[in-house]
Amino acid sequence: MYSDFAPFYDVVQGGAAEAFAGWIERHAGESGPSRRSVLELGCGTGAVLERLPANWTKVGVDVSPEMLEIARIKRMDAEFLTADIRSLSLGRTFDVVACVYDTINHLPGSDWPSVFATAAAHLADGGVFLFDMNTLGRLRGDAGEEHTTEADGTMVSMRIRDVGDDRYDWHVRIERAGTVVEDTISEYAIALSEVGAMLEDSGFTRVEVSGGRDQPVGDDARRLFFVCRR
Numbered sequence: 001m002y003s004d005f006a007p008f009y010d011v012v013q014g015g016a017a018e019a020f021a022g023w024i025e026r027h028a029g030e031s032g033p034s035r036r037s038v039l040e041l042g043c044g045t046g047a048v049l050e051r052l053p054a055n056w057t058k059v060g061v062d063v064s065p066e067m068l069e070i071a072r073i074k075r076m077d078a079e080f081l082t083a084d085i086r087s088l089s090l091g092r093t094f095d096v097v098a099c100v101y102d103t104i105n106h107l108p109g110s111d112w113p114s115v116f117a118t119a120a121a122h123l124a125d126g127g128v129f130l131f132d133m134n135t136l137g138r139l140r141g142d143a144g145e146e147h148t149t150e151a152d153g154t155m156v157s158m159r160i161r162d163v164g165d166d167r168y169d170w171h172v173r174i175e176r177a178g179t180v181v182e183d184t185i186s187e188y189a190i191a192l193s194e195v196g197a198m199l200e201d202s203g204f205t206r207v208e209v210s211g212g213r214d215q216p217v218g219d220d221a222r223r224l225f226f227v228c229r230r
């Protein structure tokens with residue numbers, strides 16, 4: 001997963017990293033000093049971290065060496081570690097722990113509590129854990145459809161297939177300057193009520209959920225955004 005896709009990842013993501021960085025900055029900046037520390041779980045190519053303020057302490061963790069190779073080429077002031085976010089233990093805490101752009105959906109629902117435990121274990125007192133997810137409704141609704149977009153000479157086609165057991169395989173085909181790359185990325189979705197219960201079990205007692213841009217909150221929203229505090 002992501003090994004062949006990595007060199008094309010930034011080109012095909014459009015403005016998403018910018019939007020996620022803005023969201024993180026808004027929630028991190030609610031109180032206290034302006035200098036912040038952030039841990040990004042599933043940081044990929046570092047596209048979000050590079051858009052956060054230069055004076056923040058940044059650590060990015062990802063399981064894909066290919067994605068991290070792109071992140072390191074950018075030479076930003078950040079530490080990048082190859083590790084699994086289900087079992088990460090850095091022995092230090094951060095003002096913000098972020099897990100964005102449906103990274104959580106890359107794991108089966110039964111593994112989400114371990115990611116929430118990782119977030120809780122790395123959060124400083126008063127810190128905030130931010131994540132988003134593709135909803136059950138979105139993945140169910142988009143299954144069987146194919147979307148093709150073209151940007152900067154890159155053609156991207158995506159087809160989502162419902163393979164059962166709450167798993168949806170995204171078949172991605174990228175064509176750029178005569179090179180064709182294909183990858184399959186599995187995503188999993190679970191009901192909002194289950195996510196709420198898992199967060200509570202992980203010690204997150206204050207959780208705000210939004211559908212973004214005044215969209216309703218529920219399993220039929222496309223994407224949900226979670227702001228979690230203990």
Ligand SMILES: C[S@@+](CC[C@H](N)C(=O)[O-])C[C@H]1O[C@@H](n2cnc3c(N)ncnc32)[C@H](O)[C@@H]1O
Pocket residue numbers: 002017020041042043044045046047048061062063064067083084085086099100101102103106107
């Ligand atoms: C959709 S990308 C998001 C990357 C980045 N957060 C962004 O917004 O550009 C999902 C990332 O999660 C990573 N990932 C998936 N499962 C992981 C795991 N168990 N541990 C660490 N990283 C993981 C993938 O390698 C990939 O880079």
